[in-house]
Amino acid sequence: MGNMKLNLKIWRQAGPNDKGQMKDYPVSNVSEDMSFLEMLDVLNDDIVRKGDDPIAFDHDCREGICGSCSLFINGEAHGPGKGITTCQLHMRRFKDGDTIHVEPWRAQAFPVIKDLATNRSAFDRIQAAGGFVSINTSGNLVDGNAVPIPKDDADKAFDAATCIGCGACVATCPNGSAMLFTAAKVSQLSLLPQGKPERKRRALAMVEQMDKEGFGNCSNTGACEIECPKNISLEHIARLNREYLAATVTKE
Amino acid sequence: MITVPAKRTYRLAEVSANIIDQCVAQGVPFARDYGGLLDNRSFGGVQVSRTFYARGQTGQQLLLGAYSALMRQVGKGAVQMYDRHEMLDVVVVDGKARGIIARNLITGEIERHGAHAVLLCTGGYGNVFFLSTNAMGSNVTAAWKAHKRGAYFGNPCYTQIHPTCIPVSGTHQSKLTLMSESLRNDGRIWVPKNIEDAKAIREGKKKGSDIAEGDRDYYLERRYPAFGNLVPRDVASRAAKERCDAGFGVNKTGEAVYLDFSAAIERYGKLEANVKKIENPSKEKIIELGRAVVSEKYGNLFDMYENIVGENPYDHAMKIYPAVHYTMGGLWVDYNLQTTVPGLFCLGEANFSDHGANRLGASALMQGLADGYFVIPYTVGDYLADDIRTGPIDTKRPEFDAAEKEQKDRINHFLNNKGTKPVDDFHRRLGKVMWDKCGMARNAQGLQEAITEIRQIREEFYRDVRVPGKNSEFNQELEKAGRVADFLELGELMCMDALNRNESCGGHFREEYAETDGPQQGEAKRDDANYAYVAAWEWTGDAGKANLHKEALVFDEVKLTQRSYK
Structure with a gap:
């Protein structure tokens, strides 16, 4: 164990209907090698031994790929540092004696489950509305090399495909908009020949679902791009807008 | 057949x-x-x-x-x-x-x-x-x-x-991060040749870059010239353990080896200089060009490493160690x-x-x-x-009643147990027993000890675990309690299985069963006459009393041989 001392202010909320409040948790023996979540593990261990209720937070892979962890730390989605998720944030970014505010994602479409854990199933429903290519596993397939894909297109599609659906874009957006998430999914598939046949239907359906879920509108503040742990570019929002416009204009 | x-x-x-x-x-x-x-x-x-x-x-x-x-x-x-x-x-x-x-x-x-x-x-x-x-x-x-x-x-x-993971940094560690295996395409794995150098590195008196080329032991390339750094995972992992156990580890804990990209950076830099038609490029220019290539291939992994370890892997060779x-x-x-x-x-x-x-x-x-x-x-x-004619399954049947009651009883036991220690405490202890005695290398004595220790931990777990809160809420400690209870039974079966298999094969390496001489000295020694079977264990009501069934592995067209990576 290390010797950093920190003053944590953590959001506690018993359930979706509870009002919730910030509570103080002083912690000591924090090592700079710990990840932020490991620091919370140490705190929770202590809380359980004292017989209290540990702090609930979502996490799973702890290597930045599952999109579960979702803490708003000192006013930033996934805390300080660029291109990382909360689980990839390490305590060496903080100093002995720091006060750290820890809150859940705050957005109308992401209700709190408990403490720092939120329900992000709205993203599932956006995906289900059109974030796919309509093919079955019938074995009736064409060779993956039958349609050559220019490397540039494949690379751009890949950049969009790195979205892990964590919701940092929504949490950080002053409007609670899910445009960066939706744009990443639409962009990935509309750049690849396999996704092109359904592009109009996809853009319309996913945007419609996004609005239905209660996400706000995009006003181009660009905050999402800055906080995205996968550095997904605003260009994808521009592409979604073009896809959506084209689909609307040519709708039958 | x-x-x-x-x-x-x-x-x-x-x-x-x-x-x-x-x-x-x-x-x-x-x-x-x-x-x-x-x-x-x-x-x-x-x-x-x-x-x-x-x-x-x-x-x-x-x-x-x-x-x-x-x-x-x-x-x-x-x-x-x-x-x-x-x-x-x-x-x-x-x-x-x-x-x-x-x-x-x-x-x-x-x-x-x-x-x-x-x-x-x-x-x-x-x-x-x-x-x-x-x-x-x-x-x-x-x-x-x-x-x-x-x-x-x-x-x-x-x-x-897996051989390429970021080493453990302390007791707070909650999981280990895999660095993609693709890194072994371009990285060379080594430890110092001289044990004094390894010691100096561990004490912080020397750095990897201070070790001259001739004083480095690229042990995979040395032992397995045909496959080099791309030997299978079990072989690479055991070789790392062998060097670290012998005292050549290169971090504070002594459980790390270097994964070094300097050769790849230089090689790619030279190629890039040719492509860009730069004549007589300086060493600095070559490294600059080479780093750009490596960054394009593995940039995200290098960034991830730097975040976790706090050291720039372009300047210092990465440190890695095997992990489950x-x-x-x-x-x-x-x-x-x-x-x-x-x-x-x-x-x-x-x-x-x-x-x-x-x-x-x-x-x-x-x-x-x-x-x-x-x-x-x-x-x-x-x-x-x-x-096709069965119709919907009736979930009011007594079998459903019984199964549901069993689960509710278990949950109630955890919640009402007036224990003192959190679930992770027991999980960590189980993990350490498994890693030390049923991990990269196993032997009969260690496995027998492990079985005894796991039983003790299991007994203590049910007696002394503390699970806060109630069932009717989002209760992550309760989730963990149920899972660790099952791991505590599985761990014993794993040790029993490892103890039963008196041979070494693939990921299962029994120290008693290694080649003692010849070109394959120190490598896994199978016993095809007695163990060419799948061990399928049947639960009989108690962990540790499982029944062994054998499914024979029969080969007609190909013959079982030893694969050489030398």
């Missing part, structure tokens, strides 16, 4: 080519070459470039492809998803799997789900070691409960330890992926099939996708055909 395991693997090879086509069609952005065709690269255990990939996150992209295909079915209403639910038991009626008991993780409600068939796609059990590269939520509970309801458990001791990554063992299944309980199927890492004692790079993805996309759609239909 062709035995079932061989037939299954043959089928996997047959359908594997479809996987890439299927995933391309789903919109998975595989790497493409400039000609627009799919690109390939090399991987551990092979000497040719034949692996399709998506930068350093192939598995993640294949998963997202499968997720999008699933969400399409959810959108259509063909599949109903129960996220944030955990399966707690299988319900068996008249010898057939007829449903499950599940807990809604948000409300705590215990639910009954009736079914004509149950498919487990619940992943591996590497987290029995506490520290592994698995996600924190990965657990054995669904598979273990199926085992306790009659499904045999195949080869539980076969565990893959994959479990080849799992529920025994037949050719149709059906367990020994009719109607209960098991797919992917959760089953034992296809990889034997040692899985090669990329083939977990291959097996998981083949099982799900191309095998089960046909085999489950064959089973369901006989149940």
